[in-house]
Amino acid sequence: MSRVCELTGKGPMVGNNVSHANNKTKRRYLPNLNNVTLQSEALGRGIKLRICSAALRTVDHRGGLDKFLEKAKDTDLSASALKIKKEIAKLQTAQAAEA
Template sequence: MSRVCELTGKGPMVGNNVSHANNKTKRRFLPNLNEVTLLSDALGRSFKLRISASALRSVDHRGGLDAFLAKACEDELSTKALKIKKDIEKAQATA
């Protein structure tokens, strides 16, 4: 399973461990990913997603999964999140 946020596209970054003697060795900074269940108001069901903690705060700040996906850029979303976004748009268009 890749270490990439399904909503924001955040992935691992690389950098250096720097010792007191200024020796540098490569290291990876991994995103803080959590498996969460988010509820869609438009569809009336829940979805299990693997998202970063910062994305979870953004979802809460924007007012839920529907509002977050409405503003989200499509190239950052995973295929699962893209399908959810299309379903939400379809449900809101018919309602």
């Protein structure tokens, strides 16, 4: 399982461990990934995603998963998140056509 956030695309970064003697060895900084179930108002169901804690705060700040995906770039999203974004957009266009 890759260590990449499904909503932001944030992945591992590389850097150095620096000792007291200033010796440098490579290390990886991994994103803080959590398995969460986010509720979609448009779809009326929960969606399981593996996202970083920063993305979870951003989803809350923007007002939910639907609004987050509306503004998100397609290049940052995973395949499953992109599929959900298209489902939500399809439902919203159908509701706008009815009104």
